[in-house]
Amino acid sequence: MAALVQQLASLAQTCFDEKQDTVSEEPFKNVLSAMNTIQAKHLNFDPSTVKVNDSAGGAPVTFIHVYKNDIFSMRIFVIKPSGRIPLHDHPGMFGLCKVIHGSVHLRSFSEVEEQGIQDTCFQSRENHSVLKSVRLHQDMIVTSSDDCCFLTPREGNFHEILPVQGMAAFLDVLAPPYNPGRDCHYYDELGNDVSASDAADESVRWLRQVPTASDYWCDRLVYKGPSIEC
Template identity: 40%
Template sequence: MQPIIRSTCENHGQLKSLMSEVCAADLKLVPRKADSPALPYHHHHQPPVTYMHICETDHFSMGVFLLKSGSSIPLHDHPGMHGVLKVLYGKVRIRCFDRLERPSSTPPPPPRPQSGPCVLSPDRDNLHQIDAVDGPTAFMDILAPPYDPDNGRDCHYYTVLAEVEGQQQQPGQEVWLREVSQPADFWCGAEPYPGPQVCL
């Protein structure tokens, strides 16, 4: 793997372009088979989501999240952080929220290609929920700077208030979010990363 991440901020476009080319085989990942447990994951004491740590510096973190069938990473934020996310196999549904204090001069986001990388910034798509759709899935995740609770970059979880069950939220619709503690049915385990090491 090329040491491209050093220039995340300067060459955001290049990073996004390279991320669009990354596939599971590049990271020596074997797509997991569908797993449909009869009981929710917390009854199995197995994490619904696991993380493969690839590398982390003061400037960025890089890894792979693997979601089991039917699991989700609940609505959470990335305070003051940029990020790029690329699905490696399977399918995800991403539901993003922006805070209303975003500067009104910010142009609307371009439409996303079906399988291109998703980009988040401190003021756009910074809050999101990620659901595995139709089976297990995995995505590569680069965050810059990384989470760092000592420097105000802790992960917070949220729930959408006053949402009617089963009703689709419309794009641009204003909703209230309430900060909640980490949902009891979500936790993230760790597993070894089998792919090439990053040269820093």
């Protein structure tokens, strides 16, 4: 029988299409079900191999490349106790996140129809172009015993991930994958101080695009799990 991670990859290959921003319900459910079965042992991931160094110069996140083709990518991210995955987006992408070690605090947002902006400090075309109006989608603690979380091109597409009480690791599946023409953007949360009008929806929050955070970078480990072919 094929390794569970190979089964997951085969289902992802069938489910996702690089030219579409929608998926069929049944194939997507199959991917979610397979993702929920994945544990650290199925990837031969050993947390003790990750160097945790909170002193100056130590990478706050470790990245492990698992698999990538034109349809999807699979990666493992290990967040050190003082690290984080900053608030960012996944333009036009589906994403699945399965915690395989420890626990994480996940906050995600969905973009809403653009609102008008009153505040004069945001009036310029340049600043206006990097603002996103969003609503909170999820704010939760996720452990290795929980089902995977997922985002779509329209729901929960902006998110940030922080470890809870020590190092955490998760398997990440993105479809389509990042490439030179498709990259993520990073954001600061402005809250709901930037309002459109007195009648504006108070649940709307604002995100401002910013450069990559100076406290976020990755070192790498080699993937030692089962080989994958699609």
